[in-house]
Amino acid sequence: MDRKSFLQAGHTPTLIAAFLYFDLAFMVWVLLGPLGVQIAKDLGLSHAEKGLMVATPVLAGAALRIVMGVLVDHLKPKTAGAIGQVIVIGALAAAWKLGIHNYEETLILGFFLGVAGAAFAVALPLASRWYPPEHQGTALGIAGAGNSGTALAALFGPGLAAAYGWNNVFGLALIPLSIVFVLYLFMAKDAPECPPAKSLTEYLAVLKDKDAWWFMFFYSVTFGGFVGLASSLTIYFNTQYGLDPKTAGFYTAACVFAGSLVRPIGGNVADRIGGIKSLTVMYVLAAIFLAIVSFGMPESWQALLVFVCAMLSLGMGNGAVFQLVPQRFRKEIGVMTGLVGMAGGVGGFYLASSLGYSKQVTGSYQSGFLIFAALAIAALVGLTAVKSRWRTTWGAPHLTSAKI
Numbered sequence: 001m002d003r004k005s006f007l008q009a010g011h012t013p014t015l016i017a018a019f020l021y022f023d024l025a026f027m028v029w030v031l032l033g034p035l036g037v038q039i040a041k042d043l044g045l046s047h048a049e050k051g052l053m054v055a056t057p058v059l060a061g062a063a064l065r066i067v068m069g070v071l072v073d074h075l076k077p078k079t080a081g082a083i084g085q086v087i088v089i090g091a092l093a094a095a096w097k098l099g100i101h102n103y104e105e106t107l108i109l110g111f112f113l114g115v116a117g118a119a120f121a122v123a124l125p126l127a128s129r130w131y132p133p134e135h136q137g138t139a140l141g142i143a144g145a146g147n148s149g150t151a152l153a154a155l156f157g158p159g160l161a162a163a164y165g166w167n168n169v170f171g172l173a174l175i176p177l178s179i180v181f182v183l184y185l186f187m188a189k190d191a192p193e194c195p196p197a198k199s200l201t202e203y204l205a206v207l208k209d210k211d212a213w214w215f216m217f218f219y220s221v222t223f224g225g226f227v228g229l230a231s232s233l234t235i236y237f238n239t240q241y242g243l244d245p246k247t248a249g250f251y252t253a254a255c256v257f258a259g260s261l262v263r264p265i266g267g268n269v270a271d272r273i274g275g276i277k278s279l280t281v282m283y284v285l286a287a288i289f290l291a292i293v294s295f296g297m298p299e300s301w302q303a304l305l306v307f308v309c310a311m312l313s314l315g316m317g318n319g320a321v322f323q324l325v326p327q328r329f330r331k332e333i334g335v336m337t338g339l340v341g342m343a344g345g346v347g348g349f350y351l352a353s354s355l356g357y358s359k360q361v362t363g364s365y366q367s368g369f370l371i372f373a374a375l376a377i378a379a380l381v382g383l384t385a386v387k388s389r390w391r392t393t394w395g396a397p398h399l400t401s402a403k404i
Contacts, residue, residue, distance in 0.1 A: 010127075010130035010131040010135065010139060011130045011189060011191070013187040013188070013189065014126060014127060014130060014187065014188050014189050014191075015127050015130070015139060015142060015143060016187060017126075017183065017184050017187035017188035018123040018124070018126045018127040018143040018146075018188065019123070019127075019142060019143050019145060019146050020146070020180045020183060020184065021081055021085070021119060021122070021123055021146070021180060021184050021188075022119055022120070022123040022143060022145075022146025022147075022149070023145075023146035023148055023149040023152070023180075024146075024149055024176055024177050024180045025084070025085070025088065025116040025117070025119035025123075025146070025149065026116070026117070026119070026146055026147055026148075026149030026150050026153075027149035027150065027152045027153045027173070027176075028088060028092065028113055028116045028149075028153070028173055028177065029057055029058075029061055029113055029114070029116040029117040029119075029149075029150070030054070030057065030058075030150045030153050030154075030227065030230050030231045031057075031113065031153050031157060031169070031170075031173065032053055032054050032056075032057060032106065032109070032110055032113065032231075033054040033153070033154070033230065033231035033232060033233075033234055033235070033252075033352075034153045034154045034157035034158050034161075034234045034245075034249050034252065035157050035158070035161050035166045035169060036050055036053060036054050036234060036235045037158070037234060037235060037238045037245040037248065038158070038161050038162075038166045038245055039053070039100070039106060039166055040053075040235075042166075043102060043103055043106070045103060046360060047239075047356050047357075047359040047360040048356050048357050048360040049103055049356075050235055050356055051232070051235075051352060051353045051354070051355055051356015051357060051359075051360075052107070052353055052356060053103070053106050053107065053110065054231040054232060054235065054352050054356075055228075055231065055348070055349045055352035055353035055356075056106075056107050056110030056111065056114075056349075057110040057111070057113040057114045057116075057117060057231075058114075058117065058227055058228070058231055058345050058348040058349040058352055059114070059345060059346065059349035060110060060111045060112075060113070060114020060115075060117065061113075061114040061115070061116070061117020061118050061120075061345045062114075062117070062341070062342045062343070062344070062345025062346045062348070062349060063114070063342065063345075064114050064115055064117070064118035065117070065118045065120055065121040065337075065338045065339075065341040065342045065345060066121075066338045066339065066342050067118065067338075068080055068084060068118040068119075068121040068122055068338060069121040069335045069336075069337055069338020069339065069341075070203065070335070070338070071083065071122075072121060072122055072125050072126075072337075072338070073197045073335060074197040076190045077122050077123075077125050077126035077129075077188075077190055078126065078184075078188045078189065078190050080122050081119065081122040081123065081126065081184065081188070082181075082184070082185065084115050084116070084118060084119055084122060085177070085180075085181045085184065086181075087112065087115045088112065088113070088115050088116045088177065089174060089177055089178065089181065091109065091112035091113065091115070092170045092171070092173055092174055092177070093170075093171075093174060095109050095167070095170045096167065096168065096170040096171035096174070097171075099167055100167060117227075117345060118341075119146075120337065120341040120344075121337050121338040121341050123143050123146060124140055124143055124322065124333075124337045124341075125333050125337050126143070126188060126190070126191075127139050127140060127142070127143035128140055128143075128326055128333055128337075129190075129191035129193055129333070130191045133326070133327060133330075133400055134271065135271070138264065138267050138268050138271055139267075140267055140319070140322040140323070140326070141263050141264030141265070141266060141267025141268060141319040141322070141323075142264045142267075145260055145261060145263050145264050146260075147226065147256070147259065147260035147263055147315065147318070148256070148257060148260035148261060149260075150227070150230040150231075150256045150260065151230075151252075151253045151254075151256035151257040151260060152253075154230070154233070154234060154249045154250075154252035154253040154256055155249060155250065155253035156249075157169055157249060158234065158245040158246045158248065158249035159246045159249065160172055161245070162245065162246055203335050206329070206332050206335055206336060206339070207339075211328055211329075211386075211390075211394075212329070212336065212339060214382060214383075214386055215321065215324070215325055215328070215329075215336070215339075215340050215343075216339055216340055216342075216343035217343065217379060217382060218279065218321050218379050218382070218383065219318070219321045219340045219341070219343050219344040219347075220343040220344055220346055220347030220375075221283070221286075221317075221347060221372075221375050221376050221378075221379045222279075222282065222283075222286075222314050222317035222318045222320075222321055222344070222379075223314075223318050223321075223341075223344030223345075223347065223348065224343075224344050224345070224346065224347015224348045224349075224350065224351055224372075225286060225290070225310070225314040225347065225348075225351060225372060225376070226256075226259050226260075226311065226314040226315060226318060226348070227344065227345070227347075227348035227352075228347065228348040228349070228350070228351025228352045228355075228372075229255065229256075229259075229307065229310070229311065229314075229351065230252070230255075230256045230259075231348065231352045232351070232352045232355050232356075233248070233251065233252040233255055233256075233307065234248045234249050234251075234252045235248075235356075236248075236355065236365065237251045237252065237300060237303070239359065240296070240300075240303070240365070241299075241300035241303070243300060251300065251304050254304060254308060255304070255307045255308050255310075255311045256311065258308045258311045258312050258315065259311030259312060259314055259315030259318075260315055261315070262312050262315040262316050262319070263315045263316070263318050263319045264319060265316060265319065266278065266282070266315060266316030266317065266318060266319025266320050266323075267319035267320070267322065267323050268319075269316065269319070269320070270319060270320040270323035270324070270403075271323060271403065272403065273403065274403040274404050275320045275321070275323040275324035275403075275404060276324070276383065276387045276390065276391070276404060278316065278317075278320040278323075279317055279320040279321065279324075279383060280380065280383060280384070282313045282314070282316050282317035282320060283313075283317065283376050283377070283379050283380040283383065284380060285309070285310075285312075285313035286310055286313040286314050286317065286373075286376045287373045287374075287376035287377050287380070288373075289306050289307075289309045289310035289313065290310055290369050290370075290372055290373035290376065291369070291370060291373040292306050293306045293307060293310065293369055294365070294366045294367075294368075294369035294370045294373065295366065296364070296365075296366070321340070322340075324390075324404065325337070325340060327394065327395060327400055327404060328390075328394050328395075347375075350372075351368065351372050354367075354368040354371065354372075355368040355369075390404055391404055
């Protein structure tokens with residue numbers, strides 16, 4: 001890729017603002033996961049309750065991405081993002097001041113943290129609309145590298161909770177959130193090419209296109225695996241290997257950093273060799289590593305290595321999916337980002353909650369990991385089934401300059 005060409009093609013301050021917004025939003029979206037060990041201990045939660053607690057923000061974020069996708073098209077991305085940030089800041093402030101006293105209140109907070117997860121449906125269109133097809137993978141990979149915020153939560157959350165109490169972590173999170181909110185207001189700018197708002201019927205019309213469902217399924221595996229693991233691994237390492245919350249958080253952060261930092265690489269690789277080819281390899285690798293870890297590694301460091309490899313595969317897969325989506329649905333990118341993002345959140349909710357229930361019912365996490373590995377294989381089969389049609393229709397060389 002010609003770096004000079006890329007920098008001239010879009011609006012760099014908006015791309016940076018989209019990344020920062022996405023990064024901090026994802027940090028608080030999964031915050032209950034890194035704090036889960038301490039919260040569960042104080043509130044006396046079971047394995048299943050811990051799983052549902054960390055999965056609730058993921059499911060809420062999935063549903064709210066549709067709402068944010070609609071707001072993006074009606075109010076434009078910048079305004080939609082500002083509204084979302086105000087809601088999240090208000091929810092964290094309330095949790096900090098009033099406190100969380102029982103399991104039900106953790107679920108209520110989890111719902112509002114889902115608004116942060118819905119940032120996906122804002123940050124990606126905000127960046128995407130500035131860039132031409134040949135730079136979509138790279139631009140969306142950079143904006144989508146805000147996934148790294150989940151690593152920040154795992155890296156600092158348990159340590160801050162040990163030092164100041166887990167409830168005060170909600171207050172401490174307000175500091176970077178407020179700073180980024182101000183930067184966002186000054187740096188972000190809506191692209192001139194903003195499609196007109198659609199009616200509800202037009203939004204639903206995209207669901208009649210089978211390609212929309214394929215993209216939703218593909219992303220439910222790549223991003224679902226990523227965010228499901230990001231939400232669950234601190235509890236997993238604590239339960240499976242007896243690591244203290246801080247060390248378990250460091251292990252989780254290493255996994256999440258790996259998955260988030262390669263998302264731009266995944267987008268760039270997809271720009272170079274095509275999203276289909278890149279995604280095919282990623283599904284195979286993800287399935288292999290999830291299957292391996294399901295059998296339980298003897299040592300925690302061995303599990304860490306396998307999880308890092310799985311997250312590398314899933315993270316690059318995320319970038320590959322979103323190299324393809326704007327090529328197929330450029331005019332509907334707002335609503336498609338919401339729909340595909342929702343599907344990714346549903347996949348993450350399934351993985352996070354199923355791991356807790358698997359441990360509760362069978363005493364092992366194995367079945368949760370194996371079923372998700374099987375879903376990766378199912379996605380691979382589906383991708384193989386559609387690739388010829390995609391390459392000869394909307395992805396044909398005479399219709400797009402991007403490699404499909």
